[in-house]
Amino acid sequence: MKKWLPLYIMMLPGTLYFIINNYIPMFGLIIAFKKMDFSKGIFGSEWVGFRNFEFLFSTSDAFVITRNTLLYNIAFIIINMVLGITLAIFIADVTQRHLKKIYQSAILLPFLMSMVILGYIVYAFLSMQNGIVNNSILPIFGKDPIFWYNEAKHWPYILIIANTWKTIGYGCLIYIAAINGIDPSLFEAARIDGANKIKQIFYITIPSLVPTIVTLLIMSIGRIFYSDFGLFYQVPRNAGLLYPTTNVVDTYVYRGLMELGNVGMASAAGFYQSIVGFILVLSANMIIRKVSKENALF
Amino acid sequence: MLKKMFSVVLLVVVFVVSTVGCVNNTNDSTEGTQGDSSQTENDQKDNNSTSEEDYYQLTMAFIANEQEDLELVEEAINELTREELGIEVDLLQLGFGDYADRLRLMLSGSDSLDVFPIFFQQAGTYVNAGQLVDMSDLLESHGQGIIDVLGEDLARVGTVNGFLYGFPAQKESGSPKAVVMRKDLVDKYNIDVESINSLSDMTDVYATIKAGEPGMDMLVGPDTIDRLQLVDNLYDYFGVLADFGQTTEVTNWFEDDVFIEYARLLREWYVDGYVMPDAATSTESASNLVKAGNAFSYVSQTKPGFLVQEERVTGYELEIAQIEEGLLMSSGVNFFNWGIANNSENPEKAMEFLNFAYTNADFMNLINWGIEGVHYEFNDDGTIGHPEGIDATSSTYNLNIGWQLPNQYLCHVWEGNPTDIWERTQAQNDEAVPSMGLGFVPDTSTVANEITALSNVRNQYITALNTGSVDVDSVLEDFNSALYSAGLQKVIDEKQRQLDEWLMSNQ
Numbered sequence: 001m002k003k004w005l006p007l008y009i010m011m012l013p014g015t016l017y018f019i020i021n022n023y024i025p026m027f028g029l030i031i032a033f034k035k036m037d038f039s040k041g042i043f044g045s046e047w048v049g050f051r052n053f054e055f056l057f058s059t060s061d062a063f064v065i066t067r068n069t070l071l072y073n074i075a076f077i078i079i080n081m082v083l084g085i086t087l088a089i090f091i092a093d094v095t096q097r098h099l100k101k102i103y104q105s106a107i108l109l110p111f112l113m114s115m116v117i118l119g120y121i122v123y124a125f126l127s128m129q130n131g132i133v134n135n136s137i138l139p140i141f142g143k144d145p146i147f148w149y150n151e152a153k154h155w156p157y158i159l160i161i162a163n164t165w166k167t168i169g170y171g172c173l174i175y176i177a178a179i180n181g182i183d184p185s186l187f188e189a190a191r192i193d194g195a196n197k198i199k200q201i202f203y204i205t206i207p208s209l210v211p212t213i214v215t216l217l218i219m220s221i222g223r224i225f226y227s228d229f230g231l232f233y234q235v236p237r238n239a240g241l242l243y244p245t246t247n248v249v250d251t252y253v254y255r256g257l258m259e260l261g262n263v264g265m266a267s268a269a270g271f272y273q274s275i276v277g278f279i280l281v282l283s284a285n286m287i288i289r290k291v292s293k294e295n296a297l298f
Numbered sequence: 299m300l301k302k303m304f305s306v307v308l309l310v311v312v313f314v315v316s317t318v319g320c321v322n323n324t325n326d327s328t329e330g331t332q333g334d335s336s337q338t339e340n341d342q343k344d345n346n347s348t349s350e351e352d353y354y355q356l357t358m359a360f361i362a363n364e365q366e367d368l369e370l371v372e373e374a375i376n377e378l379t380r381e382e383l384g385i386e387v388d389l390l391q392l393g394f395g396d397y398a399d400r401l402r403l404m405l406s407g408s409d410s411l412d413v414f415p416i417f418f419q420q421a422g423t424y425v426n427a428g429q430l431v432d433m434s435d436l437l438e439s440h441g442q443g444i445i446d447v448l449g450e451d452l453a454r455v456g457t458v459n460g461f462l463y464g465f466p467a468q469k470e471s472g473s474p475k476a477v478v479m480r481k482d483l484v485d486k487y488n489i490d491v492e493s494i495n496s497l498s499d500m501t502d503v504y505a506t507i508k509a510g511e512p513g514m515d516m517l518v519g520p521d522t523i524d525r526l527q528l529v530d531n532l533y534d535y536f537g538v539l540a541d542f543g544q545t546t547e548v549t550n551w552f553e554d555d556v557f558i559e560y561a562r563l564l565r566e567w568y569v570d571g572y573v574m575p576d577a578a579t580s581t582e583s584a585s586n587l588v589k590a591g592n593a594f595s596y597v598s599q600t601k602p603g604f605l606v607q608e609e610r611v612t613g614y615e616l617e618i619a620q621i622e623e624g625l626l627m628s629s630g631v632n633f634f635n636w637g638i639a640n641n642s643e644n645p646e647k648a649m650e651f652l653n654f655a656y657t658n659a660d661f662m663n664l665i666n667w668g669i670e671g672v673h674y675e676f677n678d679d680g681t682i683g684h685p686e687g688i689d690a691t692s693s694t695y696n697l698n699i700g701w702q703l704p705n706q707y708l709c710h711v712w713e714g715n716p717t718d719i720w721e722r723t724q725a726q727n728d729e730a731v732p733s734m735g736l737g738f739v740p741d742t743s744t745v746a747n748e749i750t751a752l753s754n755v756r757n758q759y760i761t762a763l764n765t766g767s768v769d770v771d772s773v774l775e776d777f778n779s780a781l782y783s784a785g786l787q788k789v790i791d792e793k794q795r796q797l798d799e800w801l802m803s804n805q
Contacts, residue, residue: 055751055784128575129515149579150767237579240758241768255757265750 029274032267052268061252066276069248072232073224075160077217080171083164085209088175089201104176108169115166115230122162122235152245155236159246162235163228171216178212179205214288214295221284225249225277249273353380354647359390359404359414360665361397361702367668367695375664382658383650389665404641405429411641412648413655415634415702416456416464418533418739424637425461426743431638434462436649443657447705451737455628456635458739459796460803464635465652469701470723471631472624472730473599475526478608480594481615483507494619497526497597498563504572507594516572518593519584521764523560525597530627530733532740536752536781537790543625543733546801548794550786552778561763561770568766577765588612597621602722603715624730628739634702652704659708666709668695674710683713738800740793748785755780 032052034045056062087107094100110118125132126148134145148154182205190200227248236246253269289296356379365371372389379385390411392400398420404411405424416424424430437444437453444465445453456464477500484491487506494500504516519525524535529551530543538551551557567573574580574593584596589612598608600618609616636655638648655661667674667682673695674682684693700706707720716722742749759777762768 051747055747055754060783061751061754147575147767149576150762237581239579239762240760241578241762243758255754265747 028267029271031264032271034264036263048264052264053272055265056269056272061247062272064244065247065249065252068245069225069227069250070280072156072159072163072227072248073220075156076163076167077220077224079160079164080168080220081213081217084168084171085175085206085213087168087172088179089205091172092176092179093197104173107172110166111169113166115228115234118162118166118231119234119237122158123237126158149237149239150241152242155242155245159231159235163231166231174212174216175209178209182208211295214292218285218288218295222281224280224284225273227251229254352384354385354644355388355410356385356412356648356651357388357390357410358651359392359401359411360697360699361392361394361415362697362699364391364393365695365697367673370672371664371668371695374669375661378658378661378664379651379654383647383654385647385651387651405639409641410643411639412644413636413638413642413652415467416637417634418629418632421456421463421632421635421739422458422741422743425458425463426741429640430461430463431640431642431645431648432461432463433465433638433645433649434460436638436645437462440646440649441653443653447656452631455737456632456637456739457737459741464632464637465656465704466631466633466635467702468656468705468707469633470601471633471727472626472732473601474620474624474726474730475622476598476600476618476620477595478588478598479503479617479619480588481617483511483594484617486510491617491619494621496621497522497560499621500595501563501567504567504570504594508570508572511594513592515574515587515593517567517595517597518574518577518580518587519596519598519765520577520580520761522564522597523557523764524760525599526560526622527599527625527627527630528556528560528622529554530625530735531629532627532735532738532793533629533742534749534753535756536749536786537793539627539733539735542623542731543627543735544731546734546797548790548797550778550781550790552774552781558770558774561766561774564764564766565768565770566766573766578761578767585611588614602719602726606714624726625733626727626730626736627733628736631736632739636704655704657705657708662703662705662708663710666697666700666703666706667712668697676710677713680711680717681713681715682710735797737804738797740796742789742792745785745789745792748789751784752781752786752789755784 028042031042033047033049034042035048035051036042036045091100091103091107094103123131126134128134128145128147128149131148133148138145146154148158186204186208187200190204195203227250229250232246232248232251233254236242239246249269249272253266253273285296285298368389368391372387375389376386379387388410398417401414403409405427406429416430433441434454434457441453447468448465452466454462455466456462477494477497479489479491483489487510489503489506494503500517508514508516528542530539531551532538532548535551537548538554539545539547540549540551540554540556564573568575574587580587582590584593584598585608587593588596598604600620605616605618636652638645638652642648663670670676671685673685673693675685676682684690684696690696697703698712700709703709707724711717711719755777758780759773763770763773763777
């Protein structure tokens with residue numbers, strides 16, 4: 001008892017933070033089931049059951065935003081992992097110190113950029129009137145200009161490329177650190193045994209990275225039903241025609257609350273996000289536990 | 299053991315936090331009520347002190363930028379109203395950004411509030427929540443001046459479900475719609491502006507100018523069809539009175555032949571390169587795009603003094619060609635209506651005050667422009683301007699919200715505008731075509747879910763159709779089927795039912 005007391009005291013601030021910030025606001029979920037009337041307050045407002053959810057499911061909106069959020073996040077997780085590890089291996093093998101530093105910083109720089117700026121960079125490329133792609137790149141190949149902001153079908157690719165460019169540096173940096181932490185004697189032994197570079201990567205580097213990969217994976221799966229609002233709102237410039245491929249839960253809730261001003265319905269969408277996200281995290285964890293027990297979250 | 303210990307600690311923490319929360323809450327609420335009660339005591343004291351002089355304390359809210367000399371003007375107004383009405387006015391300035399929230403709080407609390415401007419989209423909510431006073435009878439007994447100023451019909455135009463919630467401000471309501479063009483290009487290519495009578499007449503004009511100025515956008519603006527106001531939108535475009543409001547049948551605007559025709563015209567222009575390619579995602583205003591020098595024209599509602607205003611914004615000399623008549627419809631006329639809050643302790647006094655506000659020129663000038671000699675001075679031509687040495691930034695009182703105030707026709711004319719601006723504005727309103735639904739205000743509270751879903755659908759498609767960015771035939775089909783699956787028919791039926799009732803009771 002005495003032995004653990006200091007640890008509990010150390011835990012207290014974090015626990016308090018969690019309770020105040022993450023648990024107490026949960027009562028706000030009841031707004032999703034109320035006809036919110038500001039004059040009566042949250043508790044005084046009338047209960048309406050699932051009526052706030054009706055608008056979500058009366059159109060195909062719920063399906064579209066769920067599909068978009070999940071598929072984009074899955075794509076982001078896989079691409080960031082594969083590309084991140086590849087780049088990390090390349091950069092870790094650069095022998096000149098100052099070049100290595102430059103590469104590392106260059107790849108991290110976009111991560112520090114605001115999404116609004118990314119939105120304008122993409123616009124500079126894709127603007128249908130003055131964009132680089134339509135005016136300079138496509139004519140070289142003899143292709144007609146493409147109406148990027150009118151055609152939803154291009155956006156899965158654009159958003160994935162934009163997101164990869166922006167966020168890859170972060171994961172890459174963690175992988176580089178992990179690679180640097182691998183015992184050099186392993187590589188030395190492999191070289192003496194005659195293993196070439198490829199063999200070293202597949203038999204030493206990647207197996208040593210597995211714990212890092214799993215940690216990052218679980219962290220991203222925990223947020224798989226949350227999307228980067230800036231990416232999906234700023235980059236497509238809120239163009240209505242692109243909603244089929246750019247509308248995700250967060251942008252949907254934002255539009256509901258800001259433009260339509262209905263608190264109850266926006267809360268209903270947020271509630272839906274929480275429930276689906278909760279189920280996904282639970283099932284992802286279950287799968288990981290089946291595959292390798294010690295890596296599971298709980 | 300460890301687990302047990304942990305859960306005990308957790309329980310204690312939860313308990314402590316929740317009680318702390320409760321204690322704080324109770325503190326807050328008692329403090330709140332104490333604050334409130336002390337305030338009411340103060341109010342009562344005020345009332346007592348004034349009741350000796352028999353002046354009713356009336357609170358008038360309005361939406362404007364903050365004014366340094368508000369109290370000075372308030373005192374000047376009070377000199378007027380004490381004598382004329384036996385009341386003292388407390389001017390309450392609300393900011394443009396937060397007025398809706400503040401009004402909602404005031405209306406749901408016990409703050410003193412008598413008269414205030416009601417935004418048309420919020421009227422239904424207020425009425426349903428019982429936050430306003432029905433002025434039907436008050437208008438008869440205390441509102442003769444308002445009837446004289448607005449006329450019987452307009453005085454009763456702010457009626458929802460038989461509940462008269464507010465009177466419209468005197469302003470341009472049925473504005474004619476026009477194409478605004480750059481004069482230098484019109485002259486250069488010898489365009490006959492007189493011959494332009496409809497939007498489709500612009501096709502030849504655009505063809506001529508585009509041939510000479512290939513890099514230039516002929517038409518800019520994200521909402522060209524909406525701006526033409528071709529139907530009575532019945533507040534939200536979900537179920538409209540088509541045919542320029544000359545029908546009593548509520549129909550779907552987005553299946554209407556007129557809408558399809560205009561959407562096709564814009565599509566044609568877009569394909570031919572007349573419409574700015576990025577129009578659907580551009581966040582710049584049309585006049586700013588003209589100012590940037592690469593745009594030729596845009597569609598806009600006009601009003602007297604409009605050309606001067608737009609030339610100042612764009613920095614170019616402009617020509618306008620009127621292409622549609624003005625349409626008088628409820629949502630335009632009722633933009634901001636003056637009504638009485640349920641908080642009012644004496645609605646009759648409030649009504650007397652409104653009647654006074656609609657008819658008294660001294661009051662209107664004081665509240666809009668301030669005190670003569672201090673906040674404005676007369677020019678030789680009868681217009682007014684800032685006094686010597688003062689400009690827009692150093693002015694201590696200049697509300698300049700005539701469009702919101704009860705009767706700006708009584709105000710002096712600000713310099714730069716035509717001296718007969720109010721005659722012209724009135725003439726413009728008189729010429730406008732009244733919709734058959736003018737005076738009908740739909741109550742959509744029973745279909746709020748549908749309206750939200752419909753707004754989502756409309757947001758997705760409307761800008762693209764308004765700018766011609768998409769193939770009309772395929773997209774319109776998707777758009778309409780999405781609208782119907784979001785409950786458009788239910789909203790149309792509800793509006794039709796209410797409209798029929800309204801027509802019956804108004805025959």
